[in-house]
Amino acid sequence: MNKEEKIGLHETNKYKDLVFPVGVYTVTKAGIVPDGRGYKDLHWHEELQFTMVLEGTMKMRVNTEEYEIKKGEAIYINRNLLHITTFLTDDGKYASLNFPDKLLGFFSGSRMEQSDVLPFTVNYLFPIVVFKAEMGWQKKILQILKETIRILTSNKQKGQEYLISMNLTYIWHLLISNVRKDVKIPSKSYVRKQQRIQSMLSYIHENYMNDIKLEEIAGLVSISVGECCRCFQQLVGTSPNKYLLNYRIAKSMELLNSTALSVTEIAFAVGFNDFSYFIQYFKKSKEMTPTEYRKQKC
Template sequence: MQYINYQESWQRGTADFPLEYHHLSPTHPQYIMSLHWHVEFELIRILKGTLHLTIDEEAFDASAGMFIFVPAGVLHEGIPDDCEYDCLVFDMNILMNKNDACCRMIRRITEHEVEPQYIYPESDRELHRIIWGMFDTVASKRDGYQMIVLGSLYQMIGTIFAESHYHPAPELYPRNHRRILQLKQVLEFIENSYKMPLTLEEISHSVNMSPKYFCKFFQEMTHRTPIDYLNYYRIERACYQLLTSEQSITEVAYNSGFNDLSYFIKTFKRYKGTTPKRYLKS
Protein backbone atom coordinates (compact mmCIF):
# COMPACT_ATOMS: atom_id res chain seq x y z
CA MET A 1 0.00 0.00 0.00
CA GLN A 2 1.32 3.44 -0.91
CA TYR A 3 0.91 6.76 0.92
CA ILE A 4 1.68 10.33 -0.15
CA ASN A 5 1.00 13.81 1.16
CA TYR A 6 -1.04 15.07 -1.80
CA GLN A 7 -3.88 17.38 -0.72
CA GLU A 8 -6.94 17.73 -2.94
CA SER A 9 -8.17 21.27 -3.40
CA TRP A 10 -11.62 21.10 -1.82
CA GLN A 11 -13.07 20.92 1.66
CA ARG A 12 -14.87 17.71 2.64
CA GLY A 13 -18.10 18.63 4.37
CA THR A 14 -17.54 21.60 6.66
CA ALA A 15 -14.54 22.73 8.71
CA ASP A 16 -16.18 21.56 11.95
CA PHE A 17 -17.54 18.30 10.49
CA PRO A 18 -15.23 17.18 7.63
CA LEU A 19 -17.34 14.40 6.18
CA GLU A 20 -18.86 14.15 2.68
CA TYR A 21 -21.61 11.77 1.50
CA HIS A 22 -22.56 10.82 -2.07
CA HIS A 23 -25.17 8.46 -3.48
CA LEU A 24 -24.16 7.26 -6.95
CA SER A 25 -26.56 5.82 -9.49
CA PRO A 26 -26.27 5.71 -13.31
CA THR A 27 -27.58 9.31 -13.57
CA HIS A 28 -24.82 10.74 -11.34
CA PRO A 29 -22.18 12.71 -13.33
CA GLN A 30 -19.36 10.86 -11.55
CA TYR A 31 -20.99 7.43 -11.54
CA ILE A 32 -17.80 5.83 -12.85
CA MET A 33 -15.11 6.27 -10.20
CA SER A 34 -12.05 7.40 -12.15
CA LEU A 35 -8.56 6.62 -10.89
CA HIS A 36 -7.80 9.05 -8.05
CA TRP A 37 -6.70 9.42 -4.43
CA HIS A 38 -7.21 11.77 -1.51
CA VAL A 39 -5.80 12.34 1.94
CA GLU A 40 -9.08 11.40 3.64
CA PHE A 41 -10.36 7.89 4.35
CA GLU A 42 -13.36 6.57 2.42
CA LEU A 43 -16.12 4.03 3.02
CA ILE A 44 -18.13 2.63 0.12
CA ARG A 45 -21.27 0.51 0.52
CA ILE A 46 -22.74 -1.44 -2.38
CA LEU A 47 -26.52 -1.25 -2.57
CA LYS A 48 -27.09 -3.02 -5.88
CA GLY A 49 -25.10 -4.83 -8.56
CA THR A 50 -21.30 -5.00 -8.59
CA LEU A 51 -18.52 -2.44 -8.36
CA HIS A 52 -15.26 -3.60 -9.98
CA LEU A 53 -12.62 -1.95 -7.80
CA THR A 54 -8.89 -1.48 -8.09
CA ILE A 55 -7.05 -0.33 -4.96
CA ASP A 56 -3.32 0.21 -5.46
CA GLU A 57 -3.21 -2.36 -8.29
CA GLU A 58 -5.24 -4.98 -6.38
CA ALA A 59 -8.52 -5.88 -8.09
CA PHE A 60 -11.75 -6.70 -6.24
CA ASP A 61 -15.39 -7.32 -7.16
CA ALA A 62 -17.67 -5.85 -4.49
CA SER A 63 -21.31 -6.90 -4.73
CA ALA A 64 -24.53 -5.79 -3.02
CA GLY A 65 -24.30 -5.98 0.76
CA MET A 66 -20.53 -5.46 0.92
CA PHE A 67 -18.65 -2.40 2.07
CA ILE A 68 -15.12 -1.22 1.31
CA PHE A 69 -12.60 0.58 3.53
CA VAL A 70 -10.27 2.77 1.44
CA PRO A 71 -7.27 4.09 3.40
CA ALA A 72 -5.99 7.62 3.00
CA GLY A 73 -3.55 8.25 0.16
CA VAL A 74 -4.10 5.12 -1.94
CA LEU A 75 -4.95 5.04 -5.63
CA HIS A 76 -8.38 3.61 -6.32
CA GLU A 77 -10.98 3.41 -9.07
CA GLY A 78 -14.32 1.69 -9.58
CA ILE A 79 -16.27 0.52 -12.62
CA PRO A 80 -19.98 -0.03 -11.82
CA ASP A 81 -21.86 -2.98 -13.29
CA ASP A 82 -25.60 -2.33 -12.91
CA CYS A 83 -24.56 -0.85 -9.59
CA GLU A 84 -25.76 1.69 -7.06
CA TYR A 85 -23.42 2.63 -4.26
CA ASP A 86 -22.78 5.22 -1.54
CA CYS A 87 -19.49 6.90 -0.62
CA LEU A 88 -18.52 8.50 2.66
CA VAL A 89 -15.25 10.47 2.63
CA PHE A 90 -14.02 11.67 6.01
CA ASP A 91 -11.03 13.10 7.85
CA MET A 92 -9.95 10.64 10.54
CA ASN A 93 -8.85 13.58 12.71
CA ILE A 94 -12.54 14.11 13.45
CA LEU A 95 -12.14 11.25 15.94
CA MET A 96 -8.97 12.51 17.61
CA ASN A 97 -10.38 13.96 20.82
CA LYS A 98 -8.85 13.98 24.31
CA ASN A 99 -9.52 10.28 24.94
CA ASP A 100 -5.94 8.98 24.83
CA ALA A 101 -6.96 5.31 24.62
CA CYS A 102 -9.05 5.95 21.48
CA CYS A 103 -6.40 8.22 19.95
CA ARG A 104 -3.69 5.59 20.35
CA MET A 105 -5.79 3.02 18.52
CA ILE A 106 -6.75 5.40 15.70
CA ARG A 107 -3.09 6.42 15.26
CA ARG A 108 -2.23 2.79 14.56
CA ILE A 109 -4.26 3.25 11.36
CA THR A 110 -3.45 6.88 10.46
CA GLU A 111 0.28 6.35 11.04
CA HIS A 112 0.24 3.11 9.00
CA GLU A 113 1.22 0.76 11.80
CA VAL A 114 -1.62 -1.55 10.75
CA GLU A 115 -3.70 -1.85 7.58
CA PRO A 116 -7.42 -2.70 7.84
CA GLN A 117 -8.65 -5.11 5.18
CA TYR A 118 -10.29 -3.52 2.15
CA ILE A 119 -13.42 -5.64 1.56
CA TYR A 120 -16.06 -6.64 4.12
CA PRO A 121 -18.81 -9.10 3.10
CA GLU A 122 -22.35 -9.03 4.46
CA SER A 123 -21.45 -12.01 6.65
CA ASP A 124 -19.46 -9.64 8.90
CA ARG A 125 -22.76 -8.91 10.60
CA GLU A 126 -21.67 -6.51 13.33
CA LEU A 127 -19.70 -4.28 10.96
CA HIS A 128 -22.50 -4.49 8.40
CA ARG A 129 -25.00 -3.27 11.02
CA ILE A 130 -22.74 -0.37 12.04
CA ILE A 131 -21.94 0.75 8.49
CA TRP A 132 -25.49 0.48 7.14
CA GLY A 133 -26.85 2.42 10.11
CA MET A 134 -24.21 5.12 9.68
CA PHE A 135 -24.86 5.59 5.95
CA ASP A 136 -28.62 5.74 6.50
CA THR A 137 -28.12 8.34 9.23
CA VAL A 138 -25.88 10.53 7.03
CA ALA A 139 -28.36 10.32 4.16
CA SER A 140 -31.24 11.41 6.42
CA LYS A 141 -29.42 14.49 7.85
CA ARG A 142 -31.77 14.46 10.84
CA ASP A 143 -30.98 16.57 13.88
CA GLY A 144 -28.13 14.97 15.80
CA TYR A 145 -26.89 12.85 12.89
CA GLN A 146 -23.32 14.09 13.46
CA MET A 147 -23.19 12.51 16.92
CA ILE A 148 -24.57 9.20 15.63
CA VAL A 149 -21.99 9.19 12.81
CA LEU A 150 -19.10 9.85 15.20
CA GLY A 151 -20.30 7.04 17.45
CA SER A 152 -20.58 4.71 14.45
CA LEU A 153 -17.05 5.52 13.27
CA TYR A 154 -15.70 4.69 16.75
CA GLN A 155 -17.72 1.46 16.74
CA MET A 156 -16.42 0.55 13.29
CA ILE A 157 -12.76 1.04 14.21
CA GLY A 158 -13.21 -0.72 17.55
CA THR A 159 -14.83 -3.69 15.82
CA ILE A 160 -12.09 -3.86 13.18
CA PHE A 161 -9.55 -4.24 15.99
CA ALA A 162 -11.74 -6.49 18.16
CA GLU A 163 -12.40 -8.92 15.29
CA SER A 164 -8.87 -8.64 13.82
CA HIS A 165 -9.90 -7.28 10.42
CA TYR A 166 -6.40 -5.88 9.88
CA HIS A 167 -2.79 -6.91 9.39
CA PRO A 168 0.55 -5.28 10.27
CA ALA A 169 1.85 -2.83 7.69
CA PRO A 170 4.95 -4.04 5.79
CA GLU A 171 8.24 -2.67 7.07
CA LEU A 172 9.52 -2.09 3.52
CA TYR A 173 7.71 -0.60 0.55
CA PRO A 174 6.98 -3.10 -2.22
CA ARG A 175 9.01 -2.90 -5.41
CA ASN A 176 6.32 -0.98 -7.31
CA HIS A 177 6.31 1.90 -4.80
CA ARG A 178 8.20 4.29 -7.09
CA ARG A 179 5.99 3.45 -10.09
CA ILE A 180 2.81 4.22 -8.13
CA LEU A 181 4.24 7.54 -6.97
CA GLN A 182 5.09 8.37 -10.59
CA LEU A 183 1.57 7.47 -11.69
CA LYS A 184 0.11 9.72 -8.99
CA GLN A 185 2.32 12.53 -10.27
CA VAL A 186 1.02 12.03 -13.83
CA LEU A 187 -2.61 11.94 -12.70
CA GLU A 188 -2.12 15.12 -10.71
CA PHE A 189 -0.58 16.78 -13.79
CA ILE A 190 -3.55 15.74 -15.96
CA GLU A 191 -6.05 16.88 -13.31
CA ASN A 192 -4.43 20.31 -13.18
CA SER A 193 -3.87 20.68 -16.94
CA TYR A 194 -6.71 18.86 -18.75
CA LYS A 195 -8.37 22.15 -19.80
CA MET A 196 -5.30 23.08 -21.85
CA PRO A 197 -4.01 21.50 -25.08
CA LEU A 198 -1.73 18.65 -24.02
CA THR A 199 0.68 16.52 -26.03
CA LEU A 200 2.09 13.11 -25.22
CA GLU A 201 5.52 14.73 -24.87
CA GLU A 202 4.23 17.19 -22.26
CA ILE A 203 2.54 14.48 -20.22
CA SER A 204 5.58 12.18 -20.31
CA HIS A 205 7.85 15.10 -19.40
CA SER A 206 5.88 15.56 -16.14
CA VAL A 207 7.62 12.40 -14.85
CA ASN A 208 10.86 12.79 -16.84
CA MET A 209 10.24 9.85 -19.16
CA SER A 210 10.61 9.49 -22.89
CA PRO A 211 7.25 9.28 -24.72
CA LYS A 212 7.95 5.69 -25.79
CA TYR A 213 8.85 4.46 -22.30
CA PHE A 214 6.03 6.49 -20.75
CA CYS A 215 3.39 4.91 -23.00
CA LYS A 216 4.52 1.44 -21.93
CA PHE A 217 4.61 2.47 -18.25
CA PHE A 218 1.15 4.10 -18.34
CA GLN A 219 -0.45 1.18 -20.20
CA GLU A 220 0.95 -1.29 -17.66
CA MET A 221 -0.31 0.77 -14.72
CA THR A 222 -3.78 1.77 -15.97
CA HIS A 223 -4.55 -0.56 -18.92
CA ARG A 224 -5.17 2.59 -21.00
CA THR A 225 -3.00 4.63 -23.31
CA PRO A 226 -2.14 8.12 -21.99
CA ILE A 227 -4.26 9.87 -24.64
CA ASP A 228 -7.18 7.52 -24.06
CA TYR A 229 -7.05 8.31 -20.33
CA LEU A 230 -6.76 12.05 -21.01
CA ASN A 231 -9.85 11.98 -23.25
CA TYR A 232 -11.71 9.79 -20.76
CA TYR A 233 -10.90 12.21 -17.94
CA ARG A 234 -11.95 15.21 -20.03
CA ILE A 235 -15.30 13.59 -20.85
CA GLU A 236 -15.88 12.76 -17.16
CA ARG A 237 -15.27 16.40 -16.26
CA ALA A 238 -17.51 17.49 -19.14
CA CYS A 239 -20.36 15.32 -17.81
CA TYR A 240 -20.02 16.95 -14.41
CA GLN A 241 -20.09 20.46 -15.94
CA LEU A 242 -23.09 19.63 -18.13
CA LEU A 243 -25.16 18.53 -15.14
CA THR A 244 -24.00 21.07 -12.57
CA SER A 245 -23.60 24.34 -14.51
CA GLU A 246 -25.52 26.56 -16.92
CA GLN A 247 -22.82 26.41 -19.58
CA SER A 248 -23.70 25.54 -23.16
CA ILE A 249 -22.37 22.36 -24.76
CA THR A 250 -19.86 24.44 -26.72
CA GLU A 251 -18.61 26.15 -23.56
CA VAL A 252 -18.29 22.83 -21.77
CA ALA A 253 -16.32 21.41 -24.69
CA TYR A 254 -13.80 24.25 -24.62
CA ASN A 255 -13.60 24.20 -20.82
CA SER A 256 -12.81 20.48 -20.92
CA GLY A 257 -9.81 20.78 -23.21
CA PHE A 258 -11.46 20.30 -26.62
CA ASN A 259 -10.92 23.00 -29.25
CA ASP A 260 -13.19 21.37 -31.82
CA LEU A 261 -16.91 20.88 -31.06
CA SER A 262 -17.45 18.06 -33.55
CA TYR A 263 -14.48 16.13 -32.13
CA PHE A 264 -15.84 16.68 -28.61
CA ILE A 265 -19.25 15.25 -29.61
CA LYS A 266 -17.59 12.28 -31.33
CA THR A 267 -15.37 11.59 -28.30
CA PHE A 268 -18.28 12.03 -25.89
CA LYS A 269 -20.33 9.47 -27.83
CA ARG A 270 -17.42 7.02 -27.83
CA TYR A 271 -17.17 7.06 -24.02
CA LYS A 272 -20.81 7.59 -23.06
CA GLY A 273 -22.67 5.91 -25.90
CA THR A 274 -24.74 9.03 -26.56
CA THR A 275 -24.35 12.66 -27.54
CA PRO A 276 -23.98 15.49 -25.00
CA LYS A 277 -27.45 16.79 -25.92
CA ARG A 278 -29.11 13.42 -25.33
CA TYR A 279 -27.08 12.92 -22.17
CA LEU A 280 -28.53 16.15 -20.78
CA LYS A 281 -32.08 15.12 -21.65
CA SER A 282 -31.70 11.70 -20.03
Protein backbone atom coordinates in the same frame (compact mmCIF):
# COMPACT_ATOMS: atom_id res chain seq x y z
CA MET B 1 -25.16 22.40 0.25
CA ASN B 2 -22.28 20.21 1.37
CA LYS B 3 -20.03 20.68 -1.62
CA GLU B 4 -16.41 19.82 -2.18
CA GLU B 5 -13.64 21.46 -4.13
CA LYS B 6 -12.31 19.66 -7.17
CA ILE B 7 -8.64 20.38 -7.77
CA GLY B 8 -7.43 17.92 -10.38
CA LEU B 9 -8.06 14.53 -8.83
CA HIS B 10 -7.86 15.76 -5.25
CA GLU B 11 -11.21 15.94 -3.53
CA THR B 12 -11.36 18.32 -0.59
CA ASN B 13 -14.54 17.61 1.31
CA LYS B 14 -16.38 20.63 2.67
CA TYR B 15 -18.47 19.27 5.48
CA LYS B 16 -21.81 20.79 6.35
CA ASP B 17 -20.86 20.68 10.02
CA LEU B 18 -17.25 21.86 10.29
CA VAL B 19 -16.98 20.95 13.96
CA PHE B 20 -18.03 17.35 13.20
CA PRO B 21 -16.38 16.45 9.86
CA VAL B 22 -18.26 13.29 8.90
CA GLY B 23 -20.19 13.05 5.65
CA VAL B 24 -22.11 10.56 3.51
CA TYR B 25 -22.39 10.71 -0.28
CA THR B 26 -25.20 8.67 -1.85
CA VAL B 27 -24.42 7.69 -5.45
CA THR B 28 -26.39 6.27 -8.38
CA LYS B 29 -25.72 6.35 -12.11
CA ALA B 30 -27.90 9.46 -12.27
CA GLY B 31 -25.86 11.49 -9.82
CA ILE B 32 -24.51 12.05 -6.33
CA VAL B 33 -26.07 13.68 -3.26
CA PRO B 34 -24.68 15.98 -1.98
CA ASP B 35 -22.53 17.22 -4.86
CA GLY B 36 -19.17 15.46 -5.08
CA ARG B 37 -17.18 12.79 -6.91
CA GLY B 38 -19.59 10.18 -8.18
CA TYR B 39 -19.82 7.30 -10.61
CA LYS B 40 -16.81 6.88 -12.93
CA ASP B 41 -15.00 9.87 -11.42
CA LEU B 42 -11.36 9.04 -10.59
CA HIS B 43 -10.16 10.85 -7.46
CA TRP B 44 -8.40 10.68 -4.10
CA HIS B 45 -8.89 12.42 -0.79
CA GLU B 46 -7.24 12.71 2.60
CA GLU B 47 -10.16 11.16 4.48
CA LEU B 48 -10.78 7.50 5.21
CA GLN B 49 -13.70 6.02 3.30
CA PHE B 50 -16.17 3.22 3.91
CA THR B 51 -18.43 2.55 0.91
CA MET B 52 -21.49 0.32 1.31
CA VAL B 53 -23.62 -0.97 -1.58
CA LEU B 54 -27.29 -0.33 -0.81
CA GLU B 55 -28.74 -1.71 -4.06
CA GLY B 56 -27.39 -3.72 -6.99
CA THR B 57 -23.70 -4.38 -7.62
CA MET B 58 -20.71 -2.11 -8.14
CA LYS B 59 -17.06 -2.48 -9.07
CA MET B 60 -14.46 -0.24 -7.47
CA ARG B 61 -10.89 0.04 -8.72
CA VAL B 62 -8.27 1.06 -6.20
CA ASN B 63 -4.85 1.40 -7.82
CA THR B 64 -4.29 -1.72 -9.92
CA GLU B 65 -6.99 -3.92 -8.41
CA GLU B 66 -10.72 -4.03 -9.12
CA TYR B 67 -13.18 -5.23 -6.48
CA GLU B 68 -16.78 -6.34 -6.95
CA ILE B 69 -19.08 -5.36 -4.10
CA LYS B 70 -22.68 -6.56 -3.92
CA LYS B 71 -25.72 -5.31 -2.03
CA GLY B 72 -25.07 -5.40 1.69
CA GLU B 73 -21.28 -5.54 1.29
CA ALA B 74 -18.78 -2.74 1.76
CA ILE B 75 -15.20 -1.67 1.11
CA TYR B 76 -12.73 0.35 3.18
CA ILE B 77 -10.35 2.63 1.25
CA ASN B 78 -7.36 4.18 2.96
CA ARG B 79 -6.59 7.89 2.66
CA ASN B 80 -4.75 9.31 -0.38
CA LEU B 81 -5.47 6.33 -2.67
CA LEU B 82 -6.74 6.78 -6.22
CA HIS B 83 -10.09 5.08 -6.67
CA ILE B 84 -12.96 5.02 -9.11
CA THR B 85 -16.29 3.24 -9.46
CA THR B 86 -15.88 1.47 -12.80
CA PHE B 87 -19.24 -0.33 -12.90
CA LEU B 88 -22.68 0.06 -11.36
CA THR B 89 -25.81 -1.87 -12.25
CA ASP B 90 -28.73 0.20 -13.51
CA ASP B 91 -30.48 -0.22 -10.17
CA GLY B 92 -27.23 0.31 -8.28
CA LYS B 93 -26.90 2.62 -5.32
CA TYR B 94 -24.12 3.04 -2.80
CA ALA B 95 -23.20 5.30 0.10
CA SER B 96 -19.67 6.52 0.81
CA LEU B 97 -18.91 7.53 4.37
CA ASN B 98 -15.90 9.89 4.60
CA PHE B 99 -14.16 11.16 7.72
CA PRO B 100 -10.63 12.22 8.82
CA ASP B 101 -8.51 9.69 10.69
CA LYS B 102 -8.04 12.20 13.53
CA LEU B 103 -11.57 11.35 14.61
CA LEU B 104 -10.35 7.89 15.67
CA GLY B 105 -7.53 9.09 17.93
CA PHE B 106 -9.71 11.08 20.37
CA PHE B 107 -7.13 13.87 20.58
CA SER B 108 -3.90 14.82 18.80
CA GLY B 109 -0.88 12.98 20.16
CA SER B 110 -2.92 10.36 22.02
CA ARG B 111 -1.61 6.81 22.49
CA MET B 112 -4.49 5.55 20.34
CA GLU B 113 -3.50 7.88 17.52
CA GLN B 114 0.17 6.93 17.70
CA SER B 115 -0.37 3.16 18.07
CA ASP B 116 -3.65 2.32 16.39
CA VAL B 117 -4.41 5.00 13.82
CA LEU B 118 -1.47 6.72 12.13
CA PRO B 119 0.65 3.57 11.59
CA PHE B 120 -2.23 2.12 9.55
CA THR B 121 -3.48 5.20 7.70
CA VAL B 122 -0.21 6.99 6.89
CA ASN B 123 1.91 3.99 5.88
CA TYR B 124 -0.61 2.21 3.60
CA LEU B 125 -0.37 -0.90 5.80
CA PHE B 126 -3.69 -2.09 4.44
CA PRO B 127 -4.96 0.02 1.53
CA ILE B 128 -8.35 -1.70 1.20
CA VAL B 129 -10.53 -4.25 2.93
CA VAL B 130 -13.72 -5.74 1.46
CA PHE B 131 -16.37 -6.71 4.00
CA LYS B 132 -18.70 -9.66 3.41
CA ALA B 133 -21.38 -11.02 5.73
CA GLU B 134 -19.91 -14.55 5.72
CA MET B 135 -17.25 -13.59 8.29
CA GLY B 136 -18.42 -12.83 11.82
CA TRP B 137 -16.35 -9.70 12.51
CA GLN B 138 -17.03 -8.33 9.03
CA LYS B 139 -20.77 -8.94 9.45
CA LYS B 140 -20.66 -6.90 12.65
CA ILE B 141 -18.89 -4.05 10.86
CA LEU B 142 -21.49 -4.13 8.10
CA GLN B 143 -24.30 -3.89 10.64
CA ILE B 144 -22.73 -0.93 12.43
CA LEU B 145 -21.82 0.79 9.16
CA LYS B 146 -25.37 0.46 7.83
CA GLU B 147 -26.78 1.93 11.03
CA THR B 148 -24.25 4.80 10.98
CA ILE B 149 -25.16 5.69 7.39
CA ARG B 150 -28.85 5.59 8.34
CA ILE B 151 -28.25 8.02 11.21
CA LEU B 152 -26.22 10.39 9.05
CA THR B 153 -28.79 10.47 6.24
CA SER B 154 -31.84 10.89 8.48
CA ASN B 155 -33.00 13.94 10.40
CA LYS B 156 -30.43 15.17 12.89
CA GLN B 157 -31.05 14.05 16.45
CA LYS B 158 -29.61 15.42 19.67
CA GLY B 159 -26.44 13.64 20.70
CA GLN B 160 -26.02 11.70 17.45
CA GLU B 161 -22.40 12.84 17.16
CA TYR B 162 -21.48 10.69 20.16
CA LEU B 163 -23.24 7.68 18.69
CA ILE B 164 -21.59 8.14 15.28
CA SER B 165 -18.17 8.60 16.89
CA MET B 166 -18.61 5.47 18.99
CA ASN B 167 -19.72 3.50 15.95
CA LEU B 168 -16.75 4.60 13.84
CA THR B 169 -14.31 3.91 16.66
CA TYR B 170 -15.79 0.44 17.20
CA ILE B 171 -15.62 -0.30 13.46
CA TRP B 172 -11.97 0.76 13.47
CA HIS B 173 -11.21 -1.36 16.53
CA LEU B 174 -12.75 -4.43 14.89
CA LEU B 175 -10.90 -3.73 11.66
CA ILE B 176 -7.38 -3.29 13.01
CA SER B 177 -7.83 -6.14 15.51
CA ASN B 178 -8.54 -8.55 12.68
CA VAL B 179 -6.08 -7.36 10.05
CA ARG B 180 -3.15 -6.33 12.25
CA LYS B 181 -1.40 -9.71 11.92
CA ASP B 182 -1.62 -9.60 8.13
CA VAL B 183 -0.46 -6.06 7.41
CA LYS B 184 2.84 -5.42 5.70
CA ILE B 185 4.85 -2.24 5.34
CA PRO B 186 4.61 -1.21 1.67
CA SER B 187 7.77 -0.86 -0.36
CA LYS B 188 9.26 2.52 -1.13
CA SER B 189 8.57 1.73 -4.78
CA TYR B 190 4.84 1.36 -4.06
CA VAL B 191 4.65 4.69 -2.25
CA ARG B 192 6.70 6.41 -4.96
CA LYS B 193 4.38 5.12 -7.69
CA GLN B 194 1.38 6.43 -5.76
CA GLN B 195 2.90 9.88 -5.57
CA ARG B 196 3.95 9.86 -9.23
CA ILE B 197 0.59 8.86 -10.63
CA GLN B 198 -1.23 11.45 -8.52
CA SER B 199 1.08 14.18 -9.85
CA MET B 200 0.76 13.05 -13.48
CA LEU B 201 -3.02 12.70 -13.40
CA SER B 202 -3.46 16.03 -11.66
CA TYR B 203 -1.33 17.63 -14.40
CA ILE B 204 -3.62 16.17 -17.07
CA HIS B 205 -6.74 17.38 -15.26
CA GLU B 206 -5.36 20.88 -14.95
CA ASN B 207 -4.02 21.14 -18.53
CA TYR B 208 -6.27 18.92 -20.66
CA MET B 209 -7.35 21.89 -22.78
CA ASN B 210 -3.74 22.42 -23.93
CA ASP B 211 -1.55 20.42 -26.30
CA ILE B 212 0.00 18.01 -23.78
CA LYS B 213 2.97 15.91 -24.86
CA LEU B 214 3.79 12.55 -23.33
CA GLU B 215 7.28 13.83 -22.61
CA GLU B 216 5.79 16.63 -20.49
CA ILE B 217 3.84 14.19 -18.34
CA ALA B 218 6.86 11.94 -17.79
CA GLY B 219 9.21 14.88 -17.20
CA LEU B 220 6.93 16.21 -14.48
CA VAL B 221 8.04 13.36 -12.18
CA SER B 222 11.47 12.84 -13.77
CA ILE B 223 10.85 9.43 -15.37
CA SER B 224 11.19 8.11 -18.92
CA VAL B 225 8.27 7.95 -21.34
CA GLY B 226 8.38 4.17 -21.13
CA GLU B 227 8.18 4.19 -17.34
CA CYS B 228 5.36 6.73 -17.53
CA CYS B 229 3.34 4.40 -19.77
CA ARG B 230 4.01 1.42 -17.49
CA CYS B 231 2.94 3.41 -14.45
CA PHE B 232 -0.33 4.43 -16.11
CA GLN B 233 -1.05 0.89 -17.27
CA GLN B 234 -0.42 -0.53 -13.80
CA LEU B 235 -2.31 2.05 -11.73
CA VAL B 236 -4.94 3.47 -14.09
CA GLY B 237 -5.44 0.57 -16.48
CA THR B 238 -4.82 2.50 -19.69
CA SER B 239 -2.19 4.56 -21.51
CA PRO B 240 -1.55 8.27 -20.76
CA ASN B 241 -2.80 9.29 -24.21
CA LYS B 242 -6.01 7.30 -23.96
CA TYR B 243 -6.64 8.60 -20.47
CA LEU B 244 -6.20 12.17 -21.75
CA LEU B 245 -8.61 11.56 -24.64
CA ASN B 246 -11.23 10.02 -22.36
CA TYR B 247 -10.90 12.88 -19.91
CA ARG B 248 -11.39 15.40 -22.71
CA ILE B 249 -14.53 13.55 -23.78
CA ALA B 250 -15.81 13.64 -20.19
CA LYS B 251 -15.22 17.40 -20.03
CA SER B 252 -16.93 17.88 -23.39
CA MET B 253 -20.00 16.06 -22.02
CA GLU B 254 -20.10 18.50 -19.11
CA LEU B 255 -20.07 21.43 -21.55
CA LEU B 256 -22.70 19.82 -23.76
CA ASN B 257 -24.93 19.53 -20.70
CA SER B 258 -24.31 22.90 -19.12
CA THR B 259 -23.58 25.42 -21.92
CA ALA B 260 -24.96 26.65 -25.22
CA LEU B 261 -21.55 26.46 -26.91
CA SER B 262 -21.52 24.87 -30.34
CA VAL B 263 -20.06 21.40 -30.77
CA THR B 264 -17.13 22.92 -32.65
CA GLU B 265 -16.42 25.38 -29.84
CA ILE B 266 -16.58 22.60 -27.28
CA ALA B 267 -14.19 20.39 -29.24
CA PHE B 268 -11.50 23.06 -29.22
CA ALA B 269 -12.27 24.11 -25.65
CA VAL B 270 -11.41 20.63 -24.34
CA GLY B 271 -8.20 20.29 -26.31
CA PHE B 272 -9.13 18.61 -29.61
CA ASN B 273 -7.32 20.31 -32.48
CA ASP B 274 -9.12 18.21 -35.09
CA PHE B 275 -12.92 18.61 -35.05
CA SER B 276 -13.51 15.51 -37.18
CA TYR B 277 -11.42 13.41 -34.82
CA PHE B 278 -13.41 14.73 -31.86
CA ILE B 279 -16.67 13.60 -33.48
CA GLN B 280 -15.16 10.25 -34.39
CA TYR B 281 -13.74 9.57 -30.93
CA PHE B 282 -16.86 10.78 -29.13
CA LYS B 283 -19.04 8.45 -31.20
CA LYS B 284 -16.66 5.55 -30.62
CA SER B 285 -16.67 6.17 -26.87
CA LYS B 286 -20.35 6.94 -26.32
CA GLU B 287 -21.99 5.22 -29.30
CA MET B 288 -23.60 8.50 -30.33
CA THR B 289 -22.49 11.84 -31.69
CA PRO B 290 -22.08 14.92 -29.46
CA THR B 291 -25.24 16.41 -30.99
CA GLU B 292 -27.22 13.23 -30.29
CA TYR B 293 -25.91 13.22 -26.74
CA ARG B 294 -26.98 16.84 -26.19
CA LYS B 295 -30.48 16.20 -27.59
CA GLN B 296 -30.84 13.14 -25.40
CA LYS B 297 -30.12 15.25 -22.31
CA CYS B 298 -32.60 17.97 -23.22
